[in-house]
Amino acid sequence: MDILKTIHDIGIVPVVAIDDAKQIVDLCKALEKGGLPAAEITFRTAAGREAIAIAAKECPNILVGAGTVITVEQCKAAIESGAKFIVSPGYFDDVVNYCVENSIPVLPGCTNASDCMKAVNAGLKIVKFFPAEACGGVSFIKNLAPVFGQLNFMPTGGVNTKNMMDYLGYDRIHACGGTWMVKKDLINDAKWDEIESICADAVKNMLGLKIKHVGINCENEEEASKIAKQFCTILGFDYKAGNSSIFAGTAIECNKTIGRGKNGHIGMACNDLDRTVYHLGRMGVEFDMENAKYDDNGKLKTVYFKDEFGGFAIHLMK
Numbered sequence: 001m002d003i004l005k006t007i008h009d010i011g012i013v014p015v016v017a018i019d020d021a022k023q024i025v026d027l028c029k030a031l032e033k034g035g036l037p038a039a040e041i042t043f044r045t046a047a048g049r050e051a052i053a054i055a056a057k058e059c060p061n062i063l064v065g066a067g068t069v070i071t072v073e074q075c076k077a078a079i080e081s082g083a084k085f086i087v088s089p090g091y092f093d094d095v096v097n098y099c100v101e102n103s104i105p106v107l108p109g110c111t112n113a114s115d116c117m118k119a120v121n122a123g124l125k126i127v128k129f130f131p132a133e134a135c136g137g138v139s140f141i142k143n144l145a146p147v148f149g150q151l152n153f154m155p156t157g158g159v160n161t162k163n164m165m166d167y168l169g170y171d172r173i174h175a176c177g178g179t180w181m182v183k184k185d186l187i188n189d190a191k192w193d194e195i196e197s198i199c200a201d202a203v204k205n206m207l208g209l210k211i212k213h214v215g216i217n218c219e220n221e222e223e224a225s226k227i228a229k230q231f232c233t234i235l236g237f238d239y240k241a242g243n244s245s246i247f248a249g250t251a252i253e254c255n256k257t258i259g260r261g262k263n264g265h266i267g268m269a270c271n272d273l274d275r276t277v278y279h280l281g282r283m284g285v286e287f288d289m290e291n292a293k294y295d296d297n298g299k300l301k302t303v304y305f306k307d308e309f310g311g312f313a314i315h316l317m318k
């Protein structure tokens, strides 16, 4: 598994500080059900190491990492316990170098140009940005990131469901992290349903799925033009002819030939296609990746569901 790519696709990493390691299995179940199958379990509590070991052994669907890793000893202990990635609040050469030498994904905290220079020179591609809000939030990252073209950021610290899209909307943000869905009182009071629902809400907000257009299959260009004009007339939409279809506004697409779907297709917009494919994939949706289209940067641009919904083919788009 490509750990860093999986972190990107999950999109939000719950940062866990747990007092009773035995609770980690229930917590991981809630995270999984809520759609966030990852846990950065921190060394902020004495139970951290044991919780990592239990989660790594008993929660195979959860991507388990270690957080607040300050020393090489903690780093080694985390890896021995089954952690798949290491996160540090700041940049410590010994921890980073140990991870690089042992091919362990590591995300050290970098909040200034000097930290970023070290990270680039160590060959890192992703770093943590902590504490994100207190350090100037996404506007600070937007000033820092262009100087370090290959480096992407995982902000944590003050990030929550409300402001996370400010970060995730910037293409240099790898993923967000935080404790807001796993607050200590929720864990201590075993509020697993509440944790699940905060996660689900965050995922829904992150994906931002909405219907963008309906595609109508027409016999030929003449019919497509006629139908598009009808919609333009009654709805006051703009008529826009393309190569294979004619749009009435942005909501109606009249295909010049019988396209995908028994009844036509539905274009569904989302914030990030890779993330959406990952999360809908977890819900059992299959995608026709063979016919997927990519942009110039190699990012997924459009992809169809394998199955139709009610006779409609469905494709994702940005």
Ligand code: 3PG
Residues within 6 Å of the ligand: 015, 067, 068, 130, 156, 157, 158, 159, 177, 178, 179, 180
């Ligand atoms: C971390 O270690 O990443 C932070 O404690 C997360 O910050 P938060 O509690 O503000 O989410």
